[in-house]
Amino acid sequence: MGTKRTTSFYVLSFVFAAFLIFLYGPMFCVYLLSFQGPEGGMSFPMRGFSTVWFETLFTAGGRGVGDIHNSFIRSLRLGAIVALLTMLIGLAVGMSFRRRYPGGNFVFYSAIVSMIVPGIFVGFGISLTLNMLGMRPQWWYSGIGAQLTWSLPFAMLIMFIILGRMDKSYEEAATDLGANSFQRFQYVILPLILPGVIGMFMAGFTSSYEEAARAGLNIGTGNTMPMELTGLLGAATTPVMFAVGTLTTLFMFTMVIVTLLASWSLAKRRQLRLTAHHA
Amino acid sequence: MKIDTDFNAKNLMPEAEPPVEDGATKYDVELVAVSKSYDGGAKAVDTISLRIPKASYCCLLGPSGCGKTTTLRMLAGHESVTDGDVLIHNRNVTDGAPSARGTSMMFQSYALFPHLSALDNAAFSLKIKGVKKAERHAKAMEFLKLVQMDHLAHRMPAQLSGGQQQRVALARSLITRPKVLLLDEPLSALDPFLRVLMRTELKRIQTELGITFVHVTHSQEEALALSDLVVVMSDGQIMQAGSARDVFEKPSNAFVAKFIGGHNVIDVEGRKVSVRADKCRIVQSVGGTNIPAEVTNIEYQGPMVRILVKDSDGKEYHAQISDSRFFADPPVIGEKVTFSWMPEDEWRLAA
Known part of the structure; x- marks a missing residue:
């Protein structure tokens, strides 16, 4: 230590600090305001400190809460299915790119394009097409399909990075030792890319949970969380929505921590199995 | 082991x-x-x-x-x-x-x-x-x-x-x-x-x-x-x-002789021959073919010493001689020497 810090250090520190404030500052305001006193409003100052807005949220037919409970369940259900499909399809797409095949580039670029086109028009387009076909949108096909156009490109990129880093000679070694393609996948490739596969699931879930632009017109009856929140926030008069913000953040953090703990215990169990051999 | x-x-x-x-x-x-x-x-x-x-x-x-x-x-x-x-x-x-x-x-x-x-x-x-x-x-x-x-x-x-x-x-x-x-x-x-x-x-x-x-x-x-x-x-x-x-x-051609190392590939009367570097001599002529040359580098390798020389046309040769022979009369870089080998040590290479 003791080296003199350059100007660029201070400039970059300032930019980083500004980033932190922009990211977490408003969130902390939301968290803080969710503990607003019963007499308080939707902005500062705080008038006392209470959990009354959380209680309102969990009271059946609470004022300003709308259909939030059901929309949470719907979002959860949709997210879980989208995450699972994203993981499975992403895995298959990634594996298919282990070998070059004609049309491979087309598949790749058309998937990337889906990250660029504005979501609202993707959603509108799907809805319009369904209309022309005389079909009614339902969450379990058009809703899921619309969200997959958003989550799959990310899954594909995750797989490309993970598989691109994997030494091809692992597969050749497995083949050399007699493994067929299924055994190769089961015993060698999957264990090596497992963190990435879990990553795809998480990316699928988070991108579905907060997505409304594509799903909005295609979900059929019954709002999801982001749709319900957008509606409620427009007409909100009490800090009850802030309580939703606090809880949903807590929920996402829990998801992340559970995932991390799961992968950690997976590694730990492997280690334990090895130590057991030692004894 | x-x-x-x-x-x-x-x-x-x-x-x-x-x-x-x-x-x-x-x-x-x-x-x-x-x-x-x-x-x-x-x-x-x-x-x-x-x-x-x-x-x-x-x-x-x-x-x-x-x-x-x-x-x-x-x-x-x-x-x-x-x-x-x-x-x-x-x-x-x-x-x-x-x-x-x-x-x-x-x-x-x-x-x-x-x-x-x-x-x-x-x-x-x-x-x-x-x-x-x-x-x-x-x-x-x-x-x-x-x-x-x-x-x-x-x-x-x-x-x-x-x-x-x-x-x-x-x-x-x-x-x-x-x-x-x-x-x-x-x-x-x-x-x-x-x-x-x-x-x-x-x-x-x-x-x-x-x-x-x-x-x-x-x-x-x-x-x-x-x-x-x-x-x-x-x-x-x-x-x-x-x-x-x-x-x-008995390297079959110039490529093998060069790649396997320890050989000089030399044109003798219009044909290519290889001569093992350890059969070549510096300073004292062994009879046979003599080329006047100048020492350009000396590499000590323990039991052997490798000496690189260059003739007046700029062509390079190398000789490997035992350390005892080298230290008996060590040449120095820049010295004018004679690079020589015996005809029986020539190995004829394929064209």
């Missing part, structure tokens, strides 16, 4: 096959006019034919891009053969799956599965075959013992040094009881000290098991030290295949 006396490595290998009537099993590996080209382009391997006798140590030697690794990978079945046939133990395996050929490959990077312990890596092929856990671990332990890695059987690859990883990779390959073991630059990732140690080890294991090893290398020193059969390759073709001594003493 001794193994237990009650541990007979040969027991780990397949039963000797009954001899075939026509006696063609004199060879473990035969390549018949084998070629490899990619997308119809230039040939990476161009119509090579080669026979590797039973239980021999064969080195494929050549510079980068000469086709030696491609040849090995075609033997292993990891690269398709464009033209020609590959025979192993007199059986045509040209289109056979890698694991059905009786070969096993040791990869340059070792390719140990990072999520499996040394023991599970070694036992991998048995797991694939459906061998019960206790049985396959016992068997894997035997092979780890052969490569002196049984004491580290429960380590993960990341916890092993390069040399240790290589031993595990060797055990993992040998447990498949290959007729031919294929090694892709097995020593190139090791430091020089370990390289010499592992070289000895590879030769010991090959001798003990009595199977053929095909070893790809770009080090002539490695090839000469290990091989029963040295195959020098360049531009997808075999330049020379023969015993280490033959290749060194």
Whole structure:
């Protein structure tokens, strides 16, 4: 230590600090305001400190809460299915790119394009097409399909990075030792890319949970969380929505921590199995 | 580096096959006019034919891009053969799956599965075959013992040094009881000290098991030290295949003489000859051919000293002389000397 810090250090520190404030500052305001006193409003100052807005949220037919409970369940259900499909399809797409095949580039670029086109028009387009076909949108096909156009490109990129880093000679070694393609996948490739596969699931879930632009017109009856929140926030008069913000953040953090703990215990169990051999 | 006396490595290998009537099993590996080209382009391997006798140590030697690794990978079945046939133990395996050929490959990077312990890596092929856990671990332990890695059987690859990883990779390959073991630059990732140690080890294991090893290398020193059969390759073709001594003493052409090292390639009366550097003399003429030259560099190599000289046309030669002879009358850089050799030391090269 003791080296003199350059100007660029201070400039970059300032930019980083500004980033932190922009990211977490408003969130902390939301968290803080969710503990607003019963007499308080939707902005500062705080008038006392209470959990009354959380209680309102969990009271059946609470004022300003709308259909939030059901929309949470719907979002959860949709997210879980989208995450699972994203993981499975992403895995298959990634594996298919282990070998070059004609049309491979087309598949790749058309998937990337889906990250660029504005979501609202993707959603509108799907809805319009369904209309022309005389079909009614339902969450379990058009809703899921619309969200997959958003989550799959990310899954594909995750797989490309993970598989691109994997030494091809692992597969050749497995083949050399007699493994067929299924055994190769089961015993060698999957264990090596497992963190990435879990990553795809998480990316699928988070991108579905907060997505409304594509799903909005295609979900059929019954709002999801982001749709319900957008509606409620427009007409909100009490800090009850802030309580939703606090809880949903807590929920996402829990998801992340559970995932991390799961992968950690997976590694730990492997280690334990090895130590057991030692004894 | 001794193994237990009650541990007979040969027991780990397949039963000797009954001899075939026509006696063609004199060879473990035969390549018949084998070629490899990619997308119809230039040939990476161009119509090579080669026979590797039973239980021999064969080195494929050549510079980068000469086709030696491609040849090995075609033997292993990891690269398709464009033209020609590959025979192993007199059986045509040209289109056979890698694991059905009786070969096993040791990869340059070792390719140990990072999520499996040394023991599970070694036992991998048995797991694939459906061998019960206790049985396959016992068997894997035997092979780890052969490569002196049984004491580290429960380590993960990341916890092993390069040399240790290589031993595990060797055990993992040998447990498949290959007729031919294929090694892709097995020593190139090791430091020089370990390289010499592992070289000895590879030769010991090959001798003990009595199977053929095909070893790809770009080090002539490695090839000469290990091989029963040295195959020098360049531009997808075999330049020379023969015993280490033959290749060194009687290089077939200028490429081999230069690549194998320790030779001067000289034009004598319009034809190319090679003269071993250790047969050349500096200062005192040995009679024979004399060239006036100037010393440009001196490399001390322990028992020998290598002296580089340049004649008036700027052509370079080198001589290797014993240290005692060198220090009796050491030339210095820039000194005018006579570079000479005896006509009987000239070896005529193919044009």
